[in-house]
Amino acid sequence: MTVALATIGFTRTTAERFFERLGGAQVKRVIDVRLHNTSQLAGFAKSDDLAWFLRTINGTGYVHAPELAPTEELMKFFKTDKGDWKVFERGFRALMKERRIERELKPSFFAGGCLLCSEPTAERCHRRLVVDYLNEHWGGELKVTHL
Template sequence: METVDIATIGFTKTTASGFFERVKKAGITKVIDVRLHNTSQLAGFAKAEDLAYFLRAICAADYVHLPLLAPTDDILKAYKRDKGDWTVYETSFMQLMENRKIEHRLKPEMFRGACLLCSEDKPHHCHRRLVCEYLNLKWGGALKVKHL
């Protein structure tokens, strides 16, 4: 099976110029927003409508919101608000992806030239990394992942 290059990125702890330069330099053609909520005023330049415009104007990239790849409110609140344990979050989110059968609803080609976006600045404790790991497990390593 041919591998597909995919990137991931977070928007916190960076400037707009730093964010968009990384996207542009990586040659991203589509940003897939995997946040459950993408309209918060706290998101700054990464608020959905603004982000779609900036990506088009600055990077010539498309914007897609794909909440299928986001955790549920319950999973998010248990980890963020209630300061839950990462391993519990990880297990819950992996089970959610299994239940949703995302590997059957998506195809590797859909991720060609794409970048998964969420808020976390690093991928270590972020669900965008888990999405890639889960899909690679199910698809036999079809995704070649780079964290921007």
Template structure:
């Protein structure tokens, strides 16, 4: 059985374009995979505002899942070391293995959901690594679409 999951980033997007993509995708829930979801820099994507807008504009639920976020230390080291993406990937994959996210989270959480992070493009965001890791652990059951 395939589990359909989408991913989306909110930077470099207007609120109209962001919520339009969510609405058109048909997802039923947004799973926020950011460590910090209340930053003033997040604009319309601050946790409480985002949950409200998703319900009001898209009839979509909102869940924050920090278990799927890198630690502050991993993020800080990534920035200090001039954004070495390979090192970040290895450390984050190791963190997910250590956390055993494939055992703590059920595939049902992801079915019909959309993983949210800040980065505009999935190939430069940890949400792609979450999907890759879980697909490996769950036998390729995730069918991923980037919005």
């Protein structure tokens, strides 16, 4: 069985375009994979506001899944210290293995979902690493669309 899953970032877009993309993809639940989801810098994507907007605009659910986020140390290395992406990727993959996310979660958890993070594209974002890692362990069960 294949499970449809999307990913999206909220920076470098308008709220209008963000919610249109979610609605167009028929997302049923946003799965927030940020470590910190309450920053004032998040604008419309601050956790409580985002949950209200999702419910009101699109009838979409919201859940915070920090177990799918990098540690504070990994984020600091990559973002603040401008660390190498490949080093970040290896470190985050090791963290997912340590957390055993492929055993702790089931594909059904992601059905109709959309992983949310701040990066505008999935290319250098941990949300892509999450779905790639899970697909490696689940035999490609997640059919992923990066919005």
